[in-house]
Every structure is written in structure tokens, then in C-alpha cells.
Amino acid sequence: MHRFTVDYSKDRPDPRVLLNRGYFINGIPRLILACRIRGHRPVVDGYDWQHGDRERARWVVCDRCGIRPHPQGQLDPDQWQLGQKYTGPFNPTQPLSPIVRKQLINRGHDAAIRLPGAWPAKPTSDVGAQFIIGRTYGFSSEVKVGNPTSEQCLAAHISLGPIGALYIHAEDHGRFIQRRLNNTKWESRETGLRLWHGQFEWRLWAPRDHSKKSDPWWMRGSFHIDPRHYLFGRHVCTIDKMSDKVPATVHLADGTEHEVTLRLERFVHGRKRRKKTTDWRADWTTVTPEGIATGFDRHVQGASVTVSAEAVEAEEWQQEACTAIAAWVTERRTANRLQSTDSA
Known part of the structure; x- marks a missing residue:
């Protein structure tokens, strides 16, 4: 057997997360007594x-x-x-x-070659877990039963919002359970509860990757538990394109320049019966298809950045957007440990 751990916080540093580590054991003998x-x-x-x-x-x-x-x-x-x-x-x-x-x-010599061979004498498989202490997204608990082609036949997690979360999975351990419960369909099934953005959601033996109108009502559903939804209406957001695409140049800290196109967008969001909030964003796309390097073998061709209402009113939102794009790229390169000299 082989044990090892992975520190996920190095890829996604977050000061609100004290620990984000994966634990894995490879080569565990399969328990197949029968x-x-x-x-x-x-x-x-x-x-x-x-x-x-x-x-x-x-x-x-x-x-x-x-x-x-x-x-x-x-x-x-x-x-x-x-x-x-x-x-x-x-x-x-x-x-x-x-x-x-x-x-x-x-060559036609397939009579015996196509036959099944010997059963493995000492079958093994792996198990893994991810343990998080600190901020996670919402409160949830879920159990997954994979399908015959799933790499992870059984998996489960529990998330406790700001406290942390635990994710566990088994590759072929538990295959007997999977074959008893979900052996005829080529889709995984999940059962769980979730508290997310003021909504309570549930899934009962629901297909993991898709839903259909013919699914029974009890299989999945949700309802609002936030009283503001009933007092002030649902949260809505409208997006308006406020300009055509305009050319601009992004100057990075390593001295390189990248030609992009910018478009100003206005986001108006809030509850239907309350005062709305207006945000401004600049949607940007690189002119060249290779994009801007943000890490080893990682490139981005576009995204969006926030600009201030004052910059929009003064018609200087393009300059502020280019500065924000440069800061965003620098932040991504730092997270991905890409030195400026490597991206030149």
C-alpha cells in the first residue's frame, strides 16, 4: 500500500481556510470474502x-x-x-x-484471443478523502452511488459552511453495493440535502448529471426559506450592453502588452419590490487566440472585471478596465506560481 497527501491550499490560497488537504491510500486489498x-x-x-x-x-x-x-x-x-x-x-x-x-x-486468429482471461489473484483499489477546515460553500450532505463505468463507485460529503467540509470516495471498494443498487443504468445517482442562497434543496436517488420533465416530483426539488423572498419578491438581475466592442491594450508588469477588446455592461440586481443595485463590468476578450498566460500551460482568452461608476461617468472606464485586467492576471500568475520572465 502507498499513502500520500495533497495540499490543495497551494493552488487556491484562501485566508479563511485553515486546512484544505487530500488524503489517499493506494493498493488496499479488496474485501471480497464471498x-x-x-x-x-x-x-x-x-x-x-x-x-x-x-x-x-x-x-x-x-x-x-x-x-x-x-x-x-x-x-x-x-x-x-x-x-x-x-x-x-x-x-x-x-x-x-x-x-x-x-x-x-x-489476421483472423481471434477464436481464443477474444475469450476472457484469468481473474486477478490479488485485486486492490484505492480510497481518498479531502478535509477542509474553514470556509466552504453552504451547508450540504450527499451520498453518490456510481454507475458501472464510474471511477468512484461510492462517494459522500458533508459541508458545514464556515466550519469546514469532508469529502470521501472509494474507487472499487463497495462495488458490490453499487452493482446491487445501480447496475442497469449508465448514470450515477445521488441523494442529499443542501442549504444554499436562502433555498433548501433535496435530491432522492436523482440522476447526477441531468434531469428530465418525466422525473417524479419527489426526486428533486427546492423551496425558499429566506423570508425576504416572500416579503420583497425574488432576486432578479438584468444585464445591458452599454457599448460596442472597443480596442484596448493591457500593459502587464513583465513589460508585455496584449491587445484586447472591451465592452461595457451594466448589471442591475436586487429584489423585485426593493431598491436595485447597479454595478458596472467590462467584458474583455484577447485579440490573439492564444490568450494571456496565467500559469504553466494555462491561458485565458477573456473574462470580465469590475469598473467604478465614477470611471463610467468620466468616460475613463477603458483605462480602469485595463488596469484591473493586469491586476487580475498578476494575481492568477502568483497563485499559479508563474514568474513574469516565464510568460514573456
């Missing part, structure tokens, strides 16, 4: 791709622990159905690289 005593239970796994050119694939996996033989096999989709018990032969002596196997298959 399979060690009774042997694996091979079933047919795979997919039937319905979009674009129809593509189908079949291989072998253990129905209990989710472990695949090595190689996993390439079965005929016309002969084997998804979830069917695999009763075919194995070929446990295949010391062939993927390239050699592909070459032999292309």
Missing part, C-alpha cells in the same frame, strides 16, 4: 450504444465484486445478452499485449 470462498460469479456486461452508428460490446465481469478478468474478453453481442450468466470458456494463459492481440485478431 468470491474468495465461493469463486467469482461471471456475468455478461457491456453496452448497446444507440446514438450515431450503432455500436455494441460485451465482456465478462463478476456480478458480486465487479472485478473483470484480464483480459475482460470480447464476446459476440448477438450471442450474449447483458446480465446473462456467462457459461462460456476462459483462456487464463494469454500473456499478450493489447497490440499483439489486436494484430492477431486482424
Whole structure:
């Protein structure tokens, strides 16, 4: 086994966060007692791709622990159905690289090569956690059950706002639970509660990455708990473009210059039955497609910066925007540990 930690605060420094560190253990033996005593239970796994050119694939996996033989096999989709018990032969002596196997298959020598190989003798997997002390975003708690292709079959977190948060995940540990609960769909499921921006949200066995109108009402929902929503109405924001795109030059501390285009935008936000607040921002885009370097192999082609109402009234918002862009780039380079000489 191998243990290591990662200090995430180096990438995102925040004075309100006292600790932001990840803890990982690699190579933990899988707890598959039933399979060690009774042997694996091979079933047919795979997919039937319905979009674009129809593509189908079949291989072998253990129905209990989710472990695949090595190689996993390439079965005929016309002969084997998804979830069917695999009763075919194995070929446990295949010391062939993927390239050699592909070459032999292309030459027609695929009768035994496509068979599943041997089960791993000592399967292992990893676990990880991220522990935060200090500011996090909102109060929430969630449990995720992955799908058969998920790298993390089980994951969970609890966030306590200004106190901190804990995130944990298991890669293949818990695959038995995942296969019992979520083995027929190619989408992860999540169950959790969240208190966020004056709203209480819930999800009950909801698809993780999308929602549909046909989903039952109880699967996900939210309601406002902030009394201001009922007294003064919902929070609204309107964005107005107040100028055409105008050229400008950003002068950076390292002596380089970057040509950009600027456009002034007005943000009016607030609750419907209360006085609104007006903010001014300059939306900027680099003229050259490579953008401005903000870190090693990191570039940005555009963003937006805040400008003052006084600068807008004096028609000097372009100069203030260029100064703000230079300060923003310098801040990002400092965070990404990019020296000015490296970006020249």
C-alpha cells in the first residue's frame, strides 16, 4: 500500500481556510470474502450504444465484486445478452499485449484471443478523502452511488459552511453495493440535502448529471426559506450592453502588452419590490487566440472585471478596465506560481 497527501491550499490560497488537504491510500486489498470462498460469479456486461452508428460490446465481469478478468474478453453481442450468466470458456494463459492481440485478431486468429482471461489473484483499489477546515460553500450532505463505468463507485460529503467540509470516495471498494443498487443504468445517482442562497434543496436517488420533465416530483426539488423572498419578491438581475466592442491594450508588469477588446455592461440586481443595485463590468476578450498566460500551460482568452461608476461617468472606464485586467492576471500568475520572465 502507498499513502500520500495533497495540499490543495497551494493552488487556491484562501485566508479563511485553515486546512484544505487530500488524503489517499493506494493498493488496499479488496474485501471480497464471498468470491474468495465461493469463486467469482461471471456475468455478461457491456453496452448497446444507440446514438450515431450503432455500436455494441460485451465482456465478462463478476456480478458480486465487479472485478473483470484480464483480459475482460470480447464476446459476440448477438450471442450474449447483458446480465446473462456467462457459461462460456476462459483462456487464463494469454500473456499478450493489447497490440499483439489486436494484430492477431486482424489476421483472423481471434477464436481464443477474444475469450476472457484469468481473474486477478490479488485485486486492490484505492480510497481518498479531502478535509477542509474553514470556509466552504453552504451547508450540504450527499451520498453518490456510481454507475458501472464510474471511477468512484461510492462517494459522500458533508459541508458545514464556515466550519469546514469532508469529502470521501472509494474507487472499487463497495462495488458490490453499487452493482446491487445501480447496475442497469449508465448514470450515477445521488441523494442529499443542501442549504444554499436562502433555498433548501433535496435530491432522492436523482440522476447526477441531468434531469428530465418525466422525473417524479419527489426526486428533486427546492423551496425558499429566506423570508425576504416572500416579503420583497425574488432576486432578479438584468444585464445591458452599454457599448460596442472597443480596442484596448493591457500593459502587464513583465513589460508585455496584449491587445484586447472591451465592452461595457451594466448589471442591475436586487429584489423585485426593493431598491436595485447597479454595478458596472467590462467584458474583455484577447485579440490573439492564444490568450494571456496565467500559469504553466494555462491561458485565458477573456473574462470580465469590475469598473467604478465614477470611471463610467468620466468616460475613463477603458483605462480602469485595463488596469484591473493586469491586476487580475498578476494575481492568477502568483497563485499559479508563474514568474513574469516565464510568460514573456
